[in-house]
Amino acid sequence: MNNLQGRNGRPVNVVTNSFEIKRLPMRQFHHYDAIIKQDPAKGDAPLPPGRRYREIIETMQNSYPKVFTPRASYDGNKNMYSTARIPSGNFTVKMSPNPNSNRGVYEVRMSLVSTIQPSDLQRLITHEGADVLGAPTANLNTVAVNLLQVIVSQGPHIAFNFSLHAKSFYTERGARDLSGGLVAWKGFFQSVRPVLGRFIVNVDTTTAAFYKPIELLSCAMEVLGLRNTRPLLHIGEDKQKVDKLRRFLKGVAVYVKPTNRKKIIKDIVIEAGYQEFPKDGKSITVEAHYLASHGIVLKYPEAFGVKFGGDAIFPAEVCKIVEGQRYKRKLSPEDTTKFMQQSVSKPAERMRAIGEAVRGMPLNYGTSSWMQEAGLEVSADPITLAGRELVAPRVRYGSGSLNVSRGAWNVVNQKLSAPARIRAWGAVVFDASPNFQQKVESFLAAVTNNMRRLEIDREPIKELGNPYDVHASLNNAARRALEGIQPPKGPDGKYLKIKPTFIIAVLPRDAPDIRKQVKQWGDIVYGVPTQCVRAGKYDDQRGQDQYCNNIALKINIKAGGVNSQVETAPQTALNAILENCMIVGCDVSHPAPGITHRPSIASLVASYDPGATKYRTYIDAQLPRQEVIDRIDEMLKAAIENYQARHEGVLPQTIVIYRDGVSEGEFWRINESEIAKIDAMLQVFNPKPSLVFIVVGKRHHVRFFPSDRSQGDKNGNCNPGLVVDKGIVHSKLMDFYLQSHSGIIGTSRPSHYIVLKNGPQWSADLLQELSYALCFVYAIATRSVSIPAPVYCA
Known part of the structure; x- marks a missing residue:
């Protein structure tokens, strides 16, 4: 730890769920493209991707033992690796x-x-070899890493019949049933990564939802919530049920009797028999x-059937869902809760499961024939790293600064810090549960009491809303809230149009459609901030005070106020930097999987105050599923001009972009x-602002565990403020892991920060402290969050 002395923060040792590759292959490998073609008699079209790939390649190697000895490793797509030379050509x-x-x-x-x-x-593990910012021309870097990934994952993926090109595999052990024909399986994630000085294998537990491998009729009953088959035989009379079943089953693979061949469902047919x-x-x-050709007597000829692309119809009762198929759509709220319960594990429990898997079943690193043939050896012990716990900044409110604890x-x-002025506000009540009037009155009184810190000119008006005409109810509330308020005059002497400061919408326990209409009215149609509260939250007497306090914090921000500001230690350079810096968050939101006709939405938020607490928003629509932001230069230019206008023509010295x-x-x-x-865009400004561009990664599997339990929190997680920038970081780029939040349940996940551009050449320490400080300015939280506030806002 001597190399950490003198740096900010308290030195600590942590264990990570990564394992060093102790011995790399010492022989050369030949990389082949293996292109699988359809039956030659049917033309020269490539076979569509799927599990059939692996079966065909495995059969090919068994059919040509002289050519494929030793066995070639295969990635499940088109890449094969062999220490032996394989003649180029076609293999039938x-x-x-x-x-x-x-x-x-x-x-x-x-x-x-x-x-x-x-x-x-x-x-690849030297500074010169890991270029990830240049266009991948020959792709040798990617191919070399893919070689090791294939060798490591080949054994367990084949043993458990999972796709070879995926980084995760799953088992039925400890599975938990979800509703609607789904089940949650646990598994393991493996990823080979080159870091400075060595290769590592990142291993983690993982959970995913799968289609339950049951008879298709049974699955349909679960999807539709039926207790017996009788209603299922007449679903043709209910279009909604038919559509729901069609959406669920489209693209699902099934075994079909009597041949048990696998087919992909394209559509369903009513009264198939x-x-x-x-x-x-x-x-x-x-x-x-079916009776004449297969001797099968259909028990339910009036039940639905399926099509697989052609005109042929197959009754549901001769189909069974193939095991191991991931469900990639959104889970219901009920299933999401069950899924989280299945996937969450305490740090010690998680690390124990990972260690057991590496040393024995199901990863079998020590006995894998694929790894032994390649001469690859992975350590059985997880890597221990030297890290630091950064000192938390103080949080300043209007009445003084507060210390942060964990x-x-x-x-x-x-x-x-800066309370908003509330001139006109109201509440529209769409909830009609028992005693709702008394509950709403109690809630609004509690909210008003918590909002005394704001400048409130008058009490709220109350409007009983019509859930079948949400916009009209909100319009009535807005009109009533403004009654008796004299609008100000503009420069021309005419009265200006005014709006309520905000509207609270009180919703039933489960009312996503009403909430959607409330937000559409407030954000798009009328242009006024709205705050939704729902039954089960606003009327819960046990936690009402804390809930109302959180509502007050949200309302203050939406009304233009400032809740708090971060206050760093005097000896750091952060305060001076924030005075002349514009902090930016960027992200792209994509449509749900399978939707191709809706655009992706690029968003950019940019601060315009010295404390980086106030942000201006810029959004743009672009091609579906495109991650690169097309017009980021135009959006950022508008943000800089807004900053300049608010600072009497002064430009920001530095622009720090956090890209999610x-x-x-x-x-x-x-x-x-x-x-x-x-x-290129920054060239138009004089003086030209300096640029820092940082990618914030959350979708990774690196975790940290205290090497000494006494150095962690009560749940066994590392304390907030942990930063790790040695041992498992990139060999060329500046990057670091920062665990800025306190884990409430399960194992905390650090965020990964990768610096792609560092114009002012700031030190790693400074960037780490800046990133940590920005995790304390998320306005509606009274705790540090896991990523910088502008990323959340974006």
Whole structure:
């Protein structure tokens, strides 16, 4: 730890869920493209991706043992790696067990792409070898890392029948049923990463939702919430149920009797057994066909059936859902709760499970034949690292500064830093639960009492809302709230149009449609801040005071006030930096999976006050699922001009951008597009502001655990303020992990900060302290959050 002495923060040792690769392959590997073609008689089209890939490649290696000895490693897509030279050319693969059958014949076209030397792997862990900001031309870096990833994951993924190109696999052990034909499985994530001086394997526990591998009729009953098959036989009379079932089943793979071949569902058909089709010059029903051709008597001919792309119809009762299929749509609130309960684990429990998996089942690093053949060895012991606990800043309110304890502070009896003035406000009540009037009166009285720290001119008006005409109810409330208020006059002597400061909407316990309409009215139609509260929260007497306090904090911000400001230690340079710095957060929100007709929304928020507590928002629509922000330069230019106008023409000296949602494989795109555009745009300003561009990563599996339990919190997590910038960081870029928040449940996840641009050449210490301080200015929280506030706002 000597190298950490003199740096800010208290030195601590932590254990991470990463394991060093102690021995790398010492032989060269040949990298091949393995392109799988359809049955040659059907044309030269590539086979669509899927699990069939692995089965075909495995059969090919077994069919040509002289060529594929030793076995080649395969990534489940098109990349194969072998220490032996494989002749380029076409290999015919027969998948049918019948040697005389012409069905299931495939062709694999093998072609040599590159050769990976042991020196290529060694170069990746040096400063010179890990270039991630340049366009991937030859992609040798990616291929070399992929080689190690394939070797490490090959054994368990094959053993548990999971896709080879994924980084996670799952088992049924400890599974938990969800509702609607779903189940939560636990598994393990593995990722090989080059860091400065070594390769590591990041191992973590993970949980995912899967389609339950049950009979298709049983699945449909669960999806529709039916207790027996009788209602299922008449779902054609209920279009909503048919549509719900169609959405759930589309794209799901099933086994089909009597052959048990796997097929992908494209559509569903009502009363499948009674549908007719031509056969041998006659019309025959599906029910009669199954009896005559397969000897199968359909028990429920009136039930629905499925189609797999053609015109053929298959009754649901001859189908069973294939195991191991991920469910990638959004879970219901009830299932989300069950899923979280399944996935959350305490730090000690999580690390114990990871250690057991690495030393034995199911990862089997010590006995994996794939790793032994490659000469690859992974340490059984997790890596211990030297880190630091940064000193938390103080949080300043109107009545003074507060000390932070374990990432939290108490705002009881504290005055707000800059209270907003509330001239007109009201509440629209859409909740009609028993005794709602008494509950609403009690709640509004409590909110008003908590808002005494604000400048309130008058009591709120109360409007009973119509849930079937939300906009009209809100319009009435806005009109009534303004009654008796004299609007100010403009420069021309005419009265200016005024609006209420905000409107509270009191909602039933589950009313997403009403909430959507409230936000549409407030944010788009009328242009006034709204605050929604729902039954079960606003009427809970046990936590009402804290809840009302949180509501007051939100309202103050929405009304233009400031709740608190961060106050760093006098000896740091942060206070001076924040005085002349514009802090920016950027993110892109994408439509739900499978939706291709809706645009992605790029958002940028930029601070315009010295404490980085007030932000201006800029949004833009762009192509669906595009991560690069097309017009980031235009959005940022508008933000700079707004800053300049609010500071009497003075430009910010430095612009610090925190960019969310970018993976390492996209760094070069961000560098060549977003950063390049910003650099060009900044040339128009004089003096030109300096640029710092930091990617904030949250979707990773690196975790830290106290090496000494006494150095952690009561749940076994590391204390807030932990920063790690040695041992598992990038070999070329400046990056660090910062765990800025206190874990409430489960294992805390640090955020990963990667510096892509550092114009002013700030030190790592300064960037870490700045990032940590910005985790204390999220206006509606009384504790530090896991990422800087502008990222949350974006």
